[in-house]
Amino acid sequence: MRLNISLLLVLLLSCMAAADTVYLVRHAEKQPQGQDPALSVCGKQRADALADSLAGVKLAAVYVTPYQRTQQTAAAVAKQQQLDITPYDPRQPEVLVQQLKALSQPALVVGHSNTVPQLVELLSGIAMAPLTEQDYDLLYQVKLTAPISVRISRQNFRCR
Template identity: 45%
Template sequence: MSPMPLPRVLAVLLASLASACSTMPARDAATAPLTFVVVRHAEKATDDPENPSLSAAGQARADALAARLHDAPLVAAYATEFRRTQQTAQPTANAHRLPVEPYYARGPADEVAARWRQAHRHGTVLVVGHSNTVPDLVAALCECTTAPMDDREYDRLSLVRIDGDGRATLEVQRYGAPSTP
């Protein structure tokens, strides 16, 4: 038996590779399970008592959040109308070429959560809120109870995963530098 000519060998290998790739599961947002990542805004500066920006530590935390979610199949980023929440979400949204969609900070958590659960079926959704709104948003998204958030707590990251049957699970993690008690 004579060896196969090189162009024929390459054609067979490429066809085999294409066939193998077509059977591999996709790793994109359309097939990823629905996950909400809910965080409080990062540390704020003292530049404006009503609507402060992020401090240097806060910007570092926002960057840590972007690094943490770098490989996530992010489909949306939401933040309240305040500068500190927008600035916390922006590095992550920029990395995924998404806008930061504003939501009203004082809106009823159950209505906002229902709207988000209706709008998204797959992928990862970032939500940035405040110490007095994040626990209620998480509770509404997972239909579970959550711990209150201390005003000095900036490193809590709540993951609400929703399966195909609509059942939610909550996992609380930490990110960035530890918050000072």
């Protein structure tokens, strides 16, 4: 009987330990030139606005690609939440998806115009429209618990 109760408890805790939400965003505006451009002034402002918009969400992790623009977009959020920034390989999205599903709290992923819709689709099974080079203001919120859903919100941000 004790074994059955222990087994049931472990099973329940493992179900509860799964992250229920993943936030995904494309990096903010970047400098127009270079192989690995930094954020522009407007991009830095947008990164700060992202931190403000996620201030009420307790994140478990912040994932970025190995490029300055994603790292700089995530920096204000990571600092505010006292989290390290974790790099991921955008060529292996399935690996990141497994890591995200194993988390116990929500996470933020900062990617690119070609990787964010792909990750949303892998997480949710819901096809996403591609992003254009001008799409910097979309925040995807993927709810992983049944029923799985995707909420796309437009950040109300204007460069100063």
